[in-house]
Structure formats: structure tokens, C-alpha cells
Amino acid sequence: MKKSCTLCSTNFQVSDKDLKFYDTVSPTFNGKKYSIPSPDICPDCRQQRRLAFCNERNLYPDTCDMCKKRILSEHAPHLNQVSYCRECWISDKWDVRDYGQDFDFSRPFFEQFYELMRRTPMLALNQTGTMQNSDYVHYTGFAKNCYLLAHADFCEDCMYGYGFKENRSCLDGFYNLHDELCYDCVDVHKSYGLTGCQDCQNCHSSAFLRDCIGCKNCFLCVGMREKEYCFENKQLSRADYEKKLAEIDLGSHVQYQKFSAARKELEKSHHFKEFQGHNLQNSFGNYLYNCKDCYYCFDCEDVEESSYCTQLVLGSKNNMDIYQYGTGLQQSLDSSISGDHSHHILFSHQVLLDCSDIYYCAHVHSCRNCFGSTSINHNQYLILNKQYTEKEYNELVPRIIEHMKAKASPLGELTSNQFGTHFPPQYSLFGYNKSSAQLYYPLTQEQAQDKGWHWDDYETPIPDVAKKITGKALPDNIKDITDDILNTAVECEVTGRLFKIMPLELQFYRKQKLPIPRRSPEQRHLDRFTLRNPRKFWQRQCDKCQKPLITTHSPQTNRTVYCDDCYTKALY
Ligand SMILES: [Zn+2]
Ligand SMILES: [Zn+2]
Ligand SMILES: [Zn+2]
Structure with a gap:
């Protein structure tokens, strides 16, 4: 089926296999299946929505709103999102159902969900397992x-x-x-x-x-x-x-x-x-390792039967439109940062640790059968964080789905009420520019705000430092750098932003005989990102045998690109 994206007008394909997948994962309540419609928006616009929900790299000093401990949080302090440290969040000192609300059939679902997220306490950072002396890390374990x-x-x-x-x-x-x-x-x-x-x-x-x-x-x-x-x-x-x-x-x-x-x-x-990867069977994408029957996937390892997935790992199977991370994720659709043996996760963000049958939820640990709920841990039969019995849940969710379907408009983005895609970016807790969407789909402030998406100019103040130095003024060689650098802020040669050298870092540069960086950590991340091929495909020919290729090497790069066969022959 050929379609034109209702958001960006790009033509895209929905295959029979895709349609079959939508049918397979369509939820059933009281014996009736509530069909997920085939998407009106293209794979890139779908990915952009998922990424707009993820703040992976901006962490702010904050205070746990329960125990008052100094913490780091993915929520910028000026946004006044209540956030808890990991210990408080998992403790029984609070009950997330106290924030539950009734569903209002006179209003769009997404609006109600966003209000619920804004007033429900959130987990400040995502860390799992034993962490030692590693506060400033996010989406990180052990x-x-x-x-x-x-x-x-x-x-x-x-x-x-x-x-x-x-x-x-x-x-x-x-x-x-x-x-x-x-x-x-x-x-x-x-x-x-x-x-x-x-x-x-x-x-x-x-x-x-x-x-x-x-x-x-x-x-x-x-x-x-x-x-x-x-x-x-x-x-x-x-x-x-x-x-x-x-x-x-x-x-x-x-x-x-x-x-x-x-x-x-x-x-x-x-x-x-033509692509990076190995041990592939019937798979199409880039940076794929040990994958089977994967289509249009990037940065995946040990994944089977999946389409439009990025950064999935470790035995994930039968998924579509997932951004990050897998580990036994199955039968899931259009969700971000979800996994850890979770099953049947639809249109959700950050659903982990043995979850199943989770629809339109965000920040979920070890839950089953929840709809439109957030910041939940070991819960069942919640709708907008309100507790229902199994019977009530199975009656109310279909009514909400019908409500969302009835209000759906072909204009997609102009309505906030739609069943069958991830939350639109205006309902993210983060400014578009602070989300991972800005890296892959960069927008100016004006462009983002024209779409009604948040923008966030807040920057963490640089801690008081006695001295500042420009990259140019730094001694050229690491052997001439004194410990004084630890009390000095370095000015990034690209962005002008000040950054500090950490003691462990200085020790590494000295031991490995490497220079002090002249660019901020964020700029360096961007530099490395730019070295990789984009997650886009171009048609070109093998420069050896002229076979047609679909590859992430853009023709503009003037690179010589060989098909897999010619490349291997030329090597050995
Ligand atoms: Zn599009
Ligand atoms: Zn706390
Ligand atoms: Zn060739």
C-alpha cells in the first residue's frame, strides 16, 4: 500500500507484512479486537515523535522532592516537574494511584495524559542495578x-x-x-x-x-x-x-x-x-549484527522479525517502530526506550522489567494491563493512574479507544486525539531541543514552536570556577598541563560553552599521553555522531560491478561504495 505522509508529504509504503503485524498486535477486550489502523505518517515522522519523548543527555542538579537529597534529574528545575530519587520512587512511602483521575469523554486523551504526567512525581534518572560512584549517567545500569x-x-x-x-x-x-x-x-x-x-x-x-x-x-x-x-x-x-x-x-x-x-x-x-554489519539473514539496514528478517533497522544486535527499529539488542523479536532498547522485547509497536522482557507494549515510552499489555503509558516498571498511566511500578488495571477492577478496565479501555478513533483526523498533527501512533511531541515533558529528536531531525526554535512543540533554553549554570581558559591558550602537550586544569573551566572552541576536566579524565589523558580536549563533551558527542552515516537511504550503484544499491552512503560524499560481494573480493 502506497501512502503519503500527512505531516511531511513523503511517500512511504505499508507492506502486507506490516498490515499483518498491526492486526496481530491489535488489542482485544472482552473478545473483541480493536484494530490498529495502518499509519498515516511516514517512518521518519514516527521516529521523530518517539525521539521527542527522550531526553538522553541533558541532566540537571536538583533535589529529590521526597527525601530532599541532592540528585541529578532529566527534568530541568525551571519546569517544576516533581521528581524523586530512585530509592524514594520505588519505596512504599507514596502511592502513584493518589494522582489518578477520571477519564473525561468531552476532552482529547492526549491532553488529559499530559496533565497527568505534569502533576505526577517522576523518576529523576533512569539507572538500574548496582551503581557505584556513577551519579552523572542516564539510561545506564551496573x-x-x-x-x-x-x-x-x-x-x-x-x-x-x-x-x-x-x-x-x-x-x-x-x-x-x-x-x-x-x-x-x-x-x-x-x-x-x-x-x-x-x-x-x-x-x-x-x-x-x-x-x-x-x-x-x-x-x-x-x-x-x-x-x-x-x-x-x-x-x-x-x-x-x-x-x-x-x-x-x-x-x-x-x-x-x-x-x-x-x-x-x-x-x-x-x-x-554498502552497509556495516555481519551475520545477517534477510535483513536490510545499517550497523546490524546477528539479525534475521529485519527491515529498515539501524544499530541492532541479536534481533529477529522486526521493522523500523533502532538501537534494539539482545533477543528482541517481532517488533515494529521501536526506538531503543529491547533485551527480550516482543510483540511491541511504536514505543521508545522499552524492553527487559516486556511484551505487547503499544505507543508507550520507557516501559521496562517484565511489563505486558501496556498501552499509551510512560515511565512504567513491572506492570500489566495499564492504559494512559504514568510513573507506575508493579500496578495493574490502571487508566490515567486510577485503579479499576479487571471487569471495569476491560469495559472502559475500549470506550476510550473508540473515543480516540472517532476524533482522529487525517491531518494527524492538528488533532491531539488519535489512536494508532505514539504521543505527538507537544506532549513531551522536554523541550524539543533537549530531546534526542533534535539530533536526528534538527529544527530551529521558530520551526518547533510553529508546530506547537516546546523549546527550552535553560542551561545548567557553570559551577563557580576560579579561572577560565580558551582552548587556544591551553599548552599544546599533555605533559605541560598541571593539576591547575582541574580548577579551570575550558571554553569550547566551537560553542564557547565552558566545561571542566574531571580528575579521572586528567589521569587518563596523562597515562595514555593524549591532549586535553578543546571542545565540550556535548560538541565532541556531536562530532562523533557526524562521523556516522545518517539513518537514511540513497539509491546508487556499486562502483565496481554497477549493481544497484540502496545504501546509507549518500552520493554527495563522493565515496567509493562497493556491494557486499565486490567489497569482500577486494579485501582478501
Ligand atoms: Zn512524514
Ligand atoms: Zn529521595
Ligand atoms: Zn559490486
């Missing part, structure tokens, strides 16, 4: 001595990372899995001692590699397999390689930048594979 991570699990001594799993002593990374002592790396897996590398696996003691597997002691190389002592893609003897390396001092900012730029220059002569 961390020790970590700082500023998002979407990270089982990490130790790591800082400034996004998408970290089982890493030790890694700094400044985007999708680093099972790594140790890696710095400034993007999509690097199972590696040790890498600096400034991208798309590498099973490599160690190397710097400025791109698309390398199984290499060690290599410097400035692209597209290598199982090599040692290569420099600028040339094989050297061990003695020659060591002599060359002895002349290099990456502790110098100038030298670091020079080699970082040299890697990008070298990449111009590289032929890139």
Missing part, C-alpha cells in the same frame, strides 16, 4: 566510576560515552562494545588500546584506523584485515614501525589533530561496504 554515559551497561572507569557495553577505561566513544582503553572511537567492538578509530573489531594497540578487523600495532590504516606493523596502509618491518611511532607524540594537540585529519584524507581512497 556502572562503577563512570561519568556522563548514556545507554551504557556494565562499564567501569568510563566517561563521555553513548551506547557503551562492558567497557573498561574508555573515554569519548559512540557505540563501543566490550572495549578497554579506547579513546575517541566510534563503532569499535572487542578492542583494546585504540585511539581515534572507527568501524573496527578485534583490534589492539593501534590508532587512527577505519574499517579494520583483527589488526594490531597499526597506525593510520583503512580497510585492513589481520595486519601488524602497518603505517598509512603500508607494511613495515617491526623496527621501522617502531622507529616511525617513536617520532609521534599524540599528547600534542597539534599532532593529534594532524593524524585525525590524515585518517579522513586516507579514507577518500577507500572503498566502503
Whole structure:
């Protein structure tokens, strides 16, 4: 079925398989199925809605509204959202049902849900498992001595990372899995001692590699397999390689930048594979690993039978339109940051820990059969946080669905009342610019506000510092940096925003002989993000065999792109 998006007019396809999926996950009450209609909005507009609900990277100093402990919160203090620390939120000192309200059939559902969220206490940060000395992390579990991570699990001594799993002593990374002592790396897996590398696996003691597997002691190389002592893609003897390396001092900012730029220059002569990933069966997307029957998915690992999913991991199956994170998620549709063995989650945000049959909810732990409820933990049969019996619940929810369907208009965004898509961005608790949607679908303040979406200019005040220094005024080499840097704020060379160097971080730079960054952590995250291909597809041809390709390598990049077959033949 060909459709035109009611929001952006892009043409998109709804396949028979998609329709079958909508039918399979349509909820049933009292033996009657309430069909989920096929979507009026395109995959990107659907993803944008989900991302607009997620604040993954802006954390603010705050106070727990119950125990008054100093905490960090994803809710900016000026928005006056009541938020609790983890201990208070899970305690029995409060009952979220006290905030419950009756459903008002004279008003749109989304409005009522938004009001409920605004007055219900929320969990300040999302952290799971044992956390040690790791306050400043979000969507993170089992961390020790970590700082500023998002979407990270089982990490130790790591800082400034996004998408970290089982890493030790890694700094400044985007999708680093099972790594140790890696710095400034993007999509690097199972590696040790890498600096400034991208798309590498099973490599160690190397710097400025791109698309390398199984290499060690290599410097400035692209597209290598199982090599040692290569420099600028040339094989050297061990003695020659060591002599060359002895002349290099990456502790110098100038030298670091020079080699970082040299890697990008070298990449111009590289032929890139049409997609990144391995162990794929009948799957289409990018950065996919061990996936089967996946369509239009990105950054997924161990996923089956899923479409339009991003950042799903660990045995997730039969899902559609899910942003993050999986771990045994099944039969779920159009939801964000949900998983951990949850089942049948529809149009919801942050539903985790063995939940099932959750519709239009946000911030849910271990619940079943809830509709339009928020900040709930071990609850059942709630509607707008009000407790019902099973019988009452099964009678009222269908009436609300009919109410939402009746008010639906083909204009989509202009109505706030619609069954079959995630909450529109105007009902997010976060400014559009503070949400992850701004990274993938950037808007100006004016554009966002024209759509009726929130904007939030609040910035955490920089703590009082005795001194400030510009990046340019910093000594070039790490060996000339004194401990005084810990009492000095550095001005980001791009944004002008002040940032601080943390003690653990300084220790890392000194030990690894790396320069002090001249850019703020947020700018560095953005820089790494820009190194990755966008989550978009273009049609082009294999530059070797001319076979037509659909790839995330835009024709504008002037890169040489090979199909999977030609790429493999050229390598070995
Ligand atoms: Zn659209
Ligand atoms: Zn508390
Ligand atoms: Zn080819």
C-alpha cells in the first residue's frame, strides 16, 4: 500500500507484512479486537515523535522532592516537574494511584495524559542495578566510576560515552562494545588500546584506523584485515614501525589533530561496504549484527522479525517502530526506550522489567494491563493512574479507544486525539531541543514552536570556577598541563560553552599521553555522531560491478561504495 505522509508529504509504503503485524498486535477486550489502523505518517515522522519523548543527555542538579537529597534529574528545575530519587520512587512511602483521575469523554486523551504526567512525581534518572560512584549517567545500569554515559551497561572507569557495553577505561566513544582503553572511537567492538578509530573489531594497540578487523600495532590504516606493523596502509618491518611511532607524540594537540585529519584524507581512497554489519539473514539496514528478517533497522544486535527499529539488542523479536532498547522485547509497536522482557507494549515510552499489555503509558516498571498511566511500578488495571477492577478496565479501555478513533483526523498533527501512533511531541515533558529528536531531525526554535512543540533554553549554570581558559591558550602537550586544569573551566572552541576536566579524565589523558580536549563533551558527542552515516537511504550503484544499491552512503560524499560481494573480493 502506497501512502503519503500527512505531516511531511513523503511517500512511504505499508507492506502486507506490516498490515499483518498491526492486526496481530491489535488489542482485544472482552473478545473483541480493536484494530490498529495502518499509519498515516511516514517512518521518519514516527521516529521523530518517539525521539521527542527522550531526553538522553541533558541532566540537571536538583533535589529529590521526597527525601530532599541532592540528585541529578532529566527534568530541568525551571519546569517544576516533581521528581524523586530512585530509592524514594520505588519505596512504599507514596502511592502513584493518589494522582489518578477520571477519564473525561468531552476532552482529547492526549491532553488529559499530559496533565497527568505534569502533576505526577517522576523518576529523576533512569539507572538500574548496582551503581557505584556513577551519579552523572542516564539510561545506564551496573556502572562503577563512570561519568556522563548514556545507554551504557556494565562499564567501569568510563566517561563521555553513548551506547557503551562492558567497557573498561574508555573515554569519548559512540557505540563501543566490550572495549578497554579506547579513546575517541566510534563503532569499535572487542578492542583494546585504540585511539581515534572507527568501524573496527578485534583490534589492539593501534590508532587512527577505519574499517579494520583483527589488526594490531597499526597506525593510520583503512580497510585492513589481520595486519601488524602497518603505517598509512603500508607494511613495515617491526623496527621501522617502531622507529616511525617513536617520532609521534599524540599528547600534542597539534599532532593529534594532524593524524585525525590524515585518517579522513586516507579514507577518500577507500572503498566502503554498502552497509556495516555481519551475520545477517534477510535483513536490510545499517550497523546490524546477528539479525534475521529485519527491515529498515539501524544499530541492532541479536534481533529477529522486526521493522523500523533502532538501537534494539539482545533477543528482541517481532517488533515494529521501536526506538531503543529491547533485551527480550516482543510483540511491541511504536514505543521508545522499552524492553527487559516486556511484551505487547503499544505507543508507550520507557516501559521496562517484565511489563505486558501496556498501552499509551510512560515511565512504567513491572506492570500489566495499564492504559494512559504514568510513573507506575508493579500496578495493574490502571487508566490515567486510577485503579479499576479487571471487569471495569476491560469495559472502559475500549470506550476510550473508540473515543480516540472517532476524533482522529487525517491531518494527524492538528488533532491531539488519535489512536494508532505514539504521543505527538507537544506532549513531551522536554523541550524539543533537549530531546534526542533534535539530533536526528534538527529544527530551529521558530520551526518547533510553529508546530506547537516546546523549546527550552535553560542551561545548567557553570559551577563557580576560579579561572577560565580558551582552548587556544591551553599548552599544546599533555605533559605541560598541571593539576591547575582541574580548577579551570575550558571554553569550547566551537560553542564557547565552558566545561571542566574531571580528575579521572586528567589521569587518563596523562597515562595514555593524549591532549586535553578543546571542545565540550556535548560538541565532541556531536562530532562523533557526524562521523556516522545518517539513518537514511540513497539509491546508487556499486562502483565496481554497477549493481544497484540502496545504501546509507549518500552520493554527495563522493565515496567509493562497493556491494557486499565486490567489497569482500577486494579485501582478501
Ligand atoms: Zn512524514
Ligand atoms: Zn529521595
Ligand atoms: Zn559490486
